Amino acid sequence: xxxxxxxxxxxxxxxxxxxxxxxxxxxxxxxxxxxxxxxxxxxxxxxxxxxxxxxxxxxxxxxxxxxxxxxxxxxxxxxxxxxxxxxxxxxxxxxxxxxxxxxxxxxxxxxxxxxxxxxxxxxxxxxxxxxxxxxxxxxxxxxxxxxxxxxxxxxxxxxxxxxxxxxxxxxxxxxxxxxxxxxxxxxxxxxxxxxxxxxxxxxxxxxxxxxxxxxxxxxxxxxxxxxxxxxxxxxxxxxxxxxxxxxxxxxxxxxxxxxxxxxxxxxxxxxxxxx
Numbered sequence: 001x002x003x004x005x006x007x008x009x010x011x012x013x014x015x016x017x018x019x020x021x022x023x024x025x026x027x028x029x030x031x032x033x034x035x036x037x038x039x040x041x042x043x044x045x046x047x048x049x050x051x052x053x054x055x056x057x058x059x060x061x062x063x064x065x066x067x068x069x070x071x072x073x074x075x076x077x078x079x080x081x082x083x084x085x086x087x088x089x090x091x092x093x094x095x096x097x098x099x100x101x102x103x104x105x106x107x108x109x110x111x112x113x114x115x116x117x118x119x120x121x122x123x124x125x126x127x128x129x130x131x132x133x134x135x136x137x138x139x140x141x142x143x144x145x146x147x148x149x150x151x152x153x154x155x156x157x158x159x160x161x162x163x164x165x166x167x168x169x170x171x172x173x174x175x176x177x178x179x180x181x182x183x184x185x186x187x188x189x190x191x192x193x194x195x196x197x198x199x200x201x202x203x204x205x206x207x208x209x210x211x212x213x214x215x216x217x218x219x220x221x222x223x224x225x226x227x228x229x230x231x232x233x234x235x236x237x238x239x240x241x242x243x244x245x246x247x248x249x250x251x252x253x254x255x256x257x258x259x260x261x262x263x264x265x266x267x268x269x270x271x272x273x274x275x
Contacts, residue, residue, distance in 0.1 A: 065086075
């Protein structure tokens with residue numbers, strides 16, 4: 001008797017794709033990163049023998065960098081045997097290093113790229129406690145200073161002796177009256193070389209000459225300044241010329257007075273007596 005073969009239903013299950021949640025991408029900004037030795041210097045006037053800044057994240061010194069792609073704070077850690085400045089990218093046992101400035105400076109060789117990136121890109125104290133020296137920017141700054149010095153020296157060479165005297169009074173006061181014309185020209189060139197910006201500002205300031213004019217008039221005994229430095233008077237008849245406004249330098253106030261209609265008449269009268 002023939003056996004009946006039971007037809008079994010074969011169910012083939014389609015494989016179910018397991019969807020993994022997307023991994024958060026992490027960024028490491030290194031576009032345009034130039035491989036070179038880099039120098040960092042402390043900001044301010046002080047250059048201590050040694051100065052240490054934080055080299056890893058702690059509760060006391062936060063050393064974190066916000067990653068805009070992953071939207072996470074990433075922990076920064078300087079390890080001498082690791083290629084990345086980020087703790088989450090460092091593999092195996094990490095040998096922690098210190099970041100120490102000596103005599104106000106720190107030279108980091110191109111081989112120490114992780115340390116360079118910490119200092120150049122991620123460290124929160126950059127711009128506050130230290131800065132990176134940029135050779136191009138430094139050259140540009142040096143060039144501007146040299147050009148300013150040349151402009152000041154050229155201007156000093158062409159300035160008339162009266163204006164030179166007026167400018168030097170800012171630096172030397174009444175001592176200028178005792179100097180010869182050669183001494184004035186020499187000291188003017190020295191002043192222009194040492195302080196080119198201040199020199200050019202004074203050379204362009206018309207009040208400097210007017211202030212010097214008032215000082216010369218006082219030294220010549222044409223006008224007098226009261227002992228309280230509040231009133232200018234004619235020396236001959238003690239008639240009041242002007243009252244010095246509160247909190248103003250008397251000769252600066254007199255320079256402003258010379259620009260008024262009344263002051264212009266006084267200026268012309270003094271000019272005649274000085275000549």
